[in-house]
């Protein structure tokens with residue numbers, strides 16, 4: 001049997017692809033390699049092509065999503081002889097325009113051979129990161145202004161930790177837990193103490209005291225208060241043993257969660273009753289957007305969300321040819337032709353047009369504006385990268401105008 005070419009010239013220690021593997025197209029689906037080979041024999045590799053990235057519908061009936069992963073997509077195409085247009089990273093978008101046309105979030109133009117082998121990784125970058133960013137944004141909205149921390153890196157392959165943390169931060173999370181992720185977003189890593197510390201120290205009071213004495217004073221004093229005893233008992237112990245206690249974290253195991261909202265109310269009550277109204281109540285463990293909403297209403301002050309964010313549904317973008325050799329074309333189910341994406345500055349609605357010079361009118365009455373940015377010209381970058389903090393600020397401003 002003939003073996004497919006893989007060009008694997010090194011093995012990494014762990015089962016993850018390196019930057020070079022991805023950039024060279026080694027994580028691509030093999031059928032693109034075969035397509036390349038066939039087109040080469042027929043002299044068709046350099047036929048000018050225009051491709052679009054669209055999604056037919058968003059998962060779980062999400063009304064909008066937060067575009068994320070475009071920075072990595074830009075880096076993937078950089079240096080190839082292509083032009084790349086994209087909505088800015090952090091754009092809230094809908095799968096369809098107001099008329100129901102599938103909305104391109106990015107388009108690439110160039111000889112097809114320039115990017116045939118990059119379709120798989122390009123999709124992987126935006127499908128995963130957009131899902132994570134969107135779920136983070138939904139949890140942030142559900143928290144109704146309270147902080148949400150991204151705690152999900154432990155549920156995914158460690159190679160993904162940086163992209164999980166960056167995407168969740170861009171989506172609106174206030175902090176991330178991994179050291180690499182924190183470095184990438186430019187904020188100190190967020191975290192409290194694990195149950196293992198309490199167990200290793202022998203009892204809660206010892207652990208609370210030691211944390212207060214040993215951990216750098218710049219680190220917020222937050223105690224985990226559900227290791228051995230009831231949450232409200234350990235919360236009071238923490239308030240007594242850890243000077244400057246700012247919050248307790250409840251990570252109550254599932255088997256004990258008869259009614260987590262009531263546990264939050266009780267702990268709040270007990271802290272107030274004993275003169276600790278300034279101590280906040282944080283909750284983590286098995287949270288999702290629905291539970292965050294419920295616990296926020298019960299008085300919880302902050303949330304650590306793990307699996308729901310790192311295992312968010314992927315947004316199933318597809319890359320499709322819409323123009324070949326200057327002529328509009330599309331497979332069944334897709335809208336052919338070069339389109340320009342416009343956005344309403346007021347209600348954030350989208351429309352596509354075949355003509356860049358005549359902006360469509362939004363259903364709200366406003367004139368829309370061209371929303372795409374030309375990022376690459378002949379593979380050369382035209383606009384600088386935005387840092388995660390700036391992108392997150394833009395996301396938070398857009399979230400003020402939408403609902404879950």
Ligand SMILES: [Zn+2]
Pocket residue numbers: 344345346347348349362363364365366
């Ligand atoms: Zn509008």
